[in-house]
Amino acid sequence: MFRPEIKVVDCSIRDGGLINKWQFTDDFVLATYKALCEAGVDYAEIGYKATKSLFDPKVYGRWRFCDEDEIKKIFNNIELKAKLACMVDIGRVEDKDILPVNDSVFKLIRVACYCRDVDKAIDLCKMISDKGYETTVNIMAVSTNTEREVDEALNDLSKSEVPSVYVVDSYGNMYSEDITLLVKKYLAALPGKTIGIHTHNNRQLAFANTIQAIIDGANMLDASVYGIGRGPGNCCLELLMSFLQNPKYQIRPLLKVIQEKYLPLRDQIEWGYIIPYMLTGCLNEHPRIAIAWRDSAEKDDFVKFYDKLTMPEPVDEIQTNG
């Protein structure tokens, strides 16, 4: 599939950081970034921007904050061929954290929000856009929203200047038919805006759903190296590259960084096809319960986890006074 409008956004460090609290070494991030540049990736999202008062820098690595001075030093001698990007959450970033674009290493700042907060996201996007950045709104967990909620959010977005809006399958629940319905709905409601796709791989559908979104008209495509990302991870960038018929995209640099950096990391932290995440995906639930399970001594007791998810809690004996 060749379409000149298509842009690829790698989110390896930003989404992968959800596994290890963004404790990536500078070397790891730079090796990833260089591979992305050689592979022709358009944007490299290297973390979140967040106010340091909200997260303890002793616990969270620097890619949780994306402090401009720190990032500038690290990327000092490197040609920024892939545009640097970061993400912000509603309420976790302040105006002072966002420099004017000409003073920043970043070109794209993406805003993640739930459907109910789309008004706040539009506001935050305006601030970011006014400072000269490219921006997007990523509506998370849309598989849990009713049709009315989605339509209302899209109606608000249609009246805004937000240039790009993402379909995000946060829980890795969607089938390609869901993707088609949403991408077409977004396109119809938001004429002139770019539609993006961000998938999770709970059910091994992340790549297939990304392909479907491309077919349906999405032009901003999220993926990550070797699928790194919380729990099951994301659409694998190397798979996406194999699908996109555009000579600017190269798979070979990705294979190199996978064998040199991602295979060793995968021995230390886990992501991929893991049954508890598969089950939360099937049940359209947030992965937090699976994360906790994988952190427990019962991590491989899939039956017990399944029962916990699906069996009704025992009814407590009703205490009466009579």
Next chain:
Amino acid sequence: MFRPEIKVVDCSIRDGGLINKWQFTDDFVLATYKALCEAGVDYAEIGYKATKSLFDPKVYGRWRFCDEDEIKKIFNNIELKAKLACMVDIGRVEDKDILPVNDSVFKLIRVACYCRDVDKAIDLCKMISDKGYETTVNIMAVSTNTEREVDEALNDLSKSEVPSVYVVDSYGNMYSEDITLLVKKYLAALPGKTIGIHTHNNRQLAFANTIQAIIDGANMLDASVYGIGRGPGNCCLELLMSFLQNPKYQIRPLLKVIQEKYLPLRDQIEWGYIIPYMLTGCLNEHPRIAIAWRDSAEKDDFVKFYDKLTMPEPVDEIQTNG
């Protein structure tokens, strides 16, 4: 998706045996079989039938041969709720190896062939069918055949009594659009016959492609527990169960056998998302070159493997007498 005609065929032991030369313990196979019965699976394919003169029984486990007396002993006290199935290859089985169905533990014998051998497959199916078995023809590696070759094979099959014909993505190369094209072509060419689907997971598309085949009308669905199968493996049975909306199918017994038997086995033999198999899938090649690579000291040198696959061989200096 509920459709009463849908039947699920588990091929864990048959396809998984390609990894370990069918050296499964009886305990492993029985635990799998019991889980399949509890899960409501329709057919359990527990190996190949083959003439013992062709394979060394010291090297290959019993599930390579499926000797009736041996299998009968092992399944002696077990209710055969899921119909037992096995596979035969053209030229590797003799008439005497196939008992009349009433003397056999098997109910279904599937014939695997390449497009060019479909005439021999039809012949073999007739012999099997005349002995009272259900049967199918599984046309392998169809992603490498031209339209004319496929049409010719389907034309031959249309004139036969073969009741079921499979679309098989042997190399894990196909996109859902390829699946749609083939399933619709098979259905149109073979009115009244059942169409099956067998996918491989090289590009993480096995489950998505199986879903697409169901939507397009395939009613015999292959899958394996935890995706076990050569290289990247197959469509995961537990994922397929999560998609099929039929109360007879249960996911819980599969989770149990995965945690008790398949997780430990996965520590000994590998299958799943492995880059060399991803690459042969993308290039529409037989996995044998990736299998050899994964058996070598360079198994994790993905770049070298990629170069080997994609770079032209150096031209030898031409020897001349002048």
